[in-house]
Amino acid sequence: MFSRLAIFRSKEAAAQKGKKLDHERFSSQNLSTEDDNSVNDGFYCSLKSMPAFRSTPEAYFDEPTFQCSNASCTSSPLSHRNSTLESIESLSSDASQENLTSSPRQSNEIIISPLVLLPYEEAEEQFLEDYESYFLHLAVDNVRKDQYPMLDMREFIYLDYATCPLYSRFQVEQHMKFLLDETEPFGLNYIVDQKFPLSSTHTDLLCHHILNILNTTQDDFSVVFTPGLVSSYRLFTEMYKLHKRSLILVGLDHHGPVQHILESAAQCNVKVGGIPLKERDLSIHGNEMHKLLRKQGWSGQGSGLLIYSTQSLSTGMCHSMSWITSAQQNGWKVLLDVSSSLPMINIDLSTYQPEFIIGSLYHMFGYPSSLCFLLVRRSSHSISGKKGSRELQFIEYPENGKAVHVVTEGENLTAHTFAAMNFGFEHLESIGMVAIQRRVESLIAWLIKTLKSLRHKLFENPLIQLYGSLDVKYRGSILAFNILDPTGNIFPARPVQQLALRSNIVLGCCSLFNAKNAKLLHLKSYWRMENGHLDSSLCNLEVLRLSLGPVSTFSDAYRLVMFISRFRDEKYMSSIAASYAEEIENEC
Numbered sequence: 001m002f003s004r005l006a007i008f009r010s011k012e013a014a015a016q017k018g019k020k021l022d023h024e025r026f027s028s029q030n031l032s033t034e035d036d037n038s039v040n041d042g043f044y045c046s047l048k049s050m051p052a053f054r055s056t057p058e059a060y061f062d063e064p065t066f067q068c069s070n071a072s073c074t075s076s077p078l079s080h081r082n083s084t085l086e087s088i089e090s091l092s093s094d095a096s097q098e099n100l101t102s103s104p105r106q107s108n109e110i111i112i113s114p115l116v117l118l119p120y121e122e123a124e125e126q127f128l129e130d131y132e133s134y135f136l137h138l139a140v141d142n143v144r145k146d147q148y149p150m151l152d153m154r155e156f157i158y159l160d161y162a163t164c165p166l167y168s169r170f171q172v173e174q175h176m177k178f179l180l181d182e183t184e185p186f187g188l189n190y191i192v193d194q195k196f197p198l199s200s201t202h203t204d205l206l207c208h209h210i211l212n213i214l215n216t217t218q219d220d221f222s223v224v225f226t227p228g229l230v231s232s233y234r235l236f237t238e239m240y241k242l243h244k245r246s247l248i249l250v251g252l253d254h255h256g257p258v259q260h261i262l263e264s265a266a267q268c269n270v271k272v273g274g275i276p277l278k279e280r281d282l283s284i285h286g287n288e289m290h291k292l293l294r295k296q297g298w299s300g301q302g303s304g305l306l307i308y309s310t311q312s313l314s315t316g317m318c319h320s321m322s323w324i325t326s327a328q329q330n331g332w333k334v335l336l337d338v339s340s341s342l343p344m345i346n347i348d349l350s351t352y353q354p355e356f357i358i359g360s361l362y363h364m365f366g367y368p369s370s371l372c373f374l375l376v377r378r379s380s381h382s383i384s385g386k387k388g389s390r391e392l393q394f395i396e397y398p399e400n401g402k403a404v405h406v407v408t409e410g411e412n413l414t415a416h417t418f419a420a421m422n423f424g425f426e427h428l429e430s431i432g433m434v435a436i437q438r439r440v441e442s443l444i445a446w447l448i449k450t451l452k453s454l455r456h457k458l459f460e461n462p463l464i465q466l467y468g469s470l471d472v473k474y475r476g477s478i479l480a481f482n483i484l485d486p487t488g489n490i491f492p493a494r495p496v497q498q499l500a501l502r503s504n505i506v507l508g509c510c511s512l513f514n515a516k517n518a519k520l521l522h523l524k525s526y527w528r529m530e531n532g533h534l535d536s537s538l539c540n541l542e543v544l545r546l547s548l549g550p551v552s553t554f555s556d557a558y559r560l561v562m563f564i565s566r567f568r569d570e571k572y573m574s575s576i577a578a579s580y581a582e583e584i585e586n587e588c
Contacts, residue, residue: 116454116561116565116568117450117558117561117562117565120555120558123554123558124554124555124558127442127446127554128554130446131442131445131446133438133439133441133442134439134442134443136438137432137434137435137438137439139435140431140432140435140436140439140551141551143430143551144551144553146169147168147169147170147427147551148166148168148169148551151166151551154504156504156506157504157505157506157555157556157559157560158506158549158552158556159505159506159507159508159546159547159548159556159560160506160507160508160545160546160547161477161547161548161549161552162313162340162477162478162508162545162547163508163547164366165362165363165364165365165366165549166366166549166551167365167366167367167424168427170423170426170427170430171365171367171420171423171424171427172367174423174426175367175368175416175419175420175423178416178419178420178423179416202418202419202422203225203404203406203418204404205418205422206225206418206421206422206425207223207403207404209421209422209425210223210359210361210375211223211375213342213343213425213433214338214347214348214349214357214375215347215348215349215350216349216350216353218403218404219378220353220377220378220379221349221357221375221376221377221378221403222375222376222378222382222403222404222405223373223374223375223403223404223405224373224374224375224376224383224404224405224406224407225371225372225373225404225405225406225407225413225418226371226372226373226374226407226409227369227370227371227372227407227408227409227413228362228370228371228372229257229339229358229360229362229370229372230257230260231372231407231409232257232372232373232374233257233258233260233261233358234257234260235374235407236260236261236335236356236358236374237261237264239383240305240356242264242265242268242270243268243270244268244269244270246265246270246304246305247270247271247272247304247305248261248262248265248270248271248272248273248304248305248307249273249274249275249292249293249304249305249306249307249308249332250262250272250273250274250275250307250308251274251275251277251284251307251308251309251312251319252274252275252277252513253277253282253309253312253313253314253315253317253512253513254307254308254309254312254337254514255309255312255313255314255337255339255340255514256514258307258337259514261307273292275289275292275306275308276288276289276292281317281468281469281470281471281474282312282315282317282467282468282469283319283468283469283474284308284319284320284323289323289326290326293306293326293327293330293332294330304327304330304331304332304333305332305333305334305335306323306327306332306333306334306335307334307335307337308323308336308337309336309337309338309340309341310336310337310338310340310341310345310347310476311340311341311345311476311477311478312340312468312478313340313478313510314480314510314511314512314513314514314543314545315467315468315478315480315512316467316468316475316476316477316478316479316480316545316547317468317469317474317475318341318345318473318474318475318476321336321347321348321351321352322352324336324352324353324354325352333354333355333356333380334354334355334356335354335355335356335358336354336356336357336358337357337358337359338357338358338359339358339359339360339363339372340360340363340476340478341476342359342363342364343364343428343433343436343437343550344436344437344440344476344477344548344549344550345437345477346433346437353377353379354377355376355377355380355381356374356375356376356377356381357374357375358373358374358375359372359373359375360372361373361421361424364424364428365420365421365424367420367424368417368420369417369420369421371413371417371418371421378403383405428550431551436550439552440476440477440548440552441472443548443552443553443554443556443557444472444475444476444477444479444548445472445475446557447479447546447557447560447561448466448470448472448475448479450561451464451466451479451481451561451564452464452466452470454561454565454568455568456486456568456570457568457569457570458486458570459486461484461486461487461488462484462488463483463484463564463567463568464481464482464483464484464564465481465482465483465484465490466479466480466481467480467481467482467512467543468480477547477548477549478545478546478547478548479545479546479547480510480512480543480544480545481543481544481546482541482543482544483496483544483564483567485573485577486570486573490541491567491573491577492542492580493509493542493543493544494509494542495576495577495579495580496544497509497544499576500563503563505559505560505563507544507545507546507560508544508545508546508547509542509543509544509545510542510543510545511540511541511542511543512541512542512543513541546560
């Protein structure tokens with residue numbers, strides 16, 4: 001493996017010879033990072049203001065400047081529910097006692113634990129030996145250097161693709177070229193105005209890209225474009241008829257926009273139930289789920305609606321698409337959310353065909369629009385306009401008419417919006433969907449294994465609480481976790497997130513479960529975990545969330561673990577807790 005890696009690196013160096021990035025030329029063009037008003041400001045300028053990353057692993061253990069962050073889940077969410085406030089008070093108290101007995105110089109010294117990883121070069125060699133599928137797609141590293149130059153120039157570690165993906169130079173350059181050379185004057189390319197054939201051309205091409213990545217065609221699904229994810233759920237609520245005898249099953253780990261459906265169900269006196277999750281790993285409880293799907297009076301006559309995500313945006317758990325078949329066999333309709341899955345997870349609609357699918361192009365490309373889509377299976381429902389209105393509605397008979405619809409909700413969706421999304425697909429296809437997915441699988445597997453192995457310096461207690469299954473086949477591109485103090489209490493997420501940002505590492509922060517959705521489900525008293533009750537503390541638990549993207553690398557994962565390893569030292573953690581407690585006190 002050492003010789004194979006050396007050969008690859010030498011070939012890479014030869015290929016890159018004479019093609020060194022001309023940063024001065026790049027800075028002088030319309031994409032200039034020096035112009036805060038440039039169209040590329042969203043990515044390049046946000047990185048420009050960041051401090052340079054420390055280049056040596058040892059530098060990660062220098063005394064930090066404090067800031068705060070957010071956190072994510074664990075492999076057994078009910079096993080570590082001790083108050084984070086208790087952890088802060090305990091640790092900050094320890095730090096205060098040390099300050100009373102130490103000299104001023106001693107109080108500023110922080111002893112950091114020794115390195116817990118192999119040196120980077122050795123760790124990378126071992127990783128490539130253990131994960132062959134990543135090694136086979138090392139060429140993606142060249143795409144990162146060429147299309148996302150600021151990441152390596154600033155040594156920036158971006159691990160929050162679930163919140164906002166990074167966009168490439170290709171996307172911005174092609175979009176600018178389109179705006180300058182191909183659009184109608186005065187911005188008249190409104191999609192809703194069919195006088196401009198350019199609009200329908202880009203709309204149809206975008207439909208093709210979406211259906212292709214999902215391995216299906218327009219023969220099977222109609223496409224409805226909406227301005228955003230909330231709009232998609234609101235539109236579905238308006239179009240889908242809820243009956244008093246209906247039942248809606250939804251996962252507590254589903255993200256916020258589903259509340260539009262839950263609130264509508266409450267107004268219509270529709271029963272709302274929660275998908276039962278296992279307490280141990282937050283996966284769907286098979287036996288309990290089958291009982292709900294088969295329960296008399298809840299299914300039949302097409303009255304049941306199952307709503308779930310292929311990958312939870314908060315816990316990172318992947319739920320099997322086989323539940324689509326199980327639900328349909330018992331008379332249920334299925335609304336599948338793929339917004340946090342593409343392109344890192346393979347979704348095959350040729351094998352499983354839910355009646356409805358909601359997805360987000362924004363969560364794929366991050367630029368320039370929040371455009372989303374709603375797919376409707378043509379064999380089960382057709383889409384028609386309400387009489388005397390421009391609103392759409394579902395009708396339960398096969399679709400034979402128009403396959404593409406655009407809902408603007410007062411926003412002007414122009415041709416350049418759809419063109420920009422097509423450029424995003426072209427960029428991802430140039431990388432290769434299989435390459436992206438194999439690399440993400442390898443990195444997630446290594447991170448799970450490595451994070452679970454971290455221990456505190458004293459007493460060897462676990463340092464990390466991972467949420468969800470440790471089995472890689474149930475994982476996608478997201479990991480939710482918390483750092484634990486030496487006593488096993490959860491250390492607050494926000495100071496960790498902000499401290500990471502000071503080290504040029506971007507992590508996400510979220511609640512383990514959406515509190516508002518949980519409240520709506522709890523009021524109906526149908527939701528339950530394996531132990532039979534709703535634990536409200538889980539809805540208030542903030543967790544750190546790392547999420548990988550198309551050009552995430554082993555270096556990103558390695559440097560994250562190096563950063564987290566700081567917290568192995570009790571004195572270091574105490575100093576952070578003391579700073580955080582002082583900040584909270586000043587805010588009050």
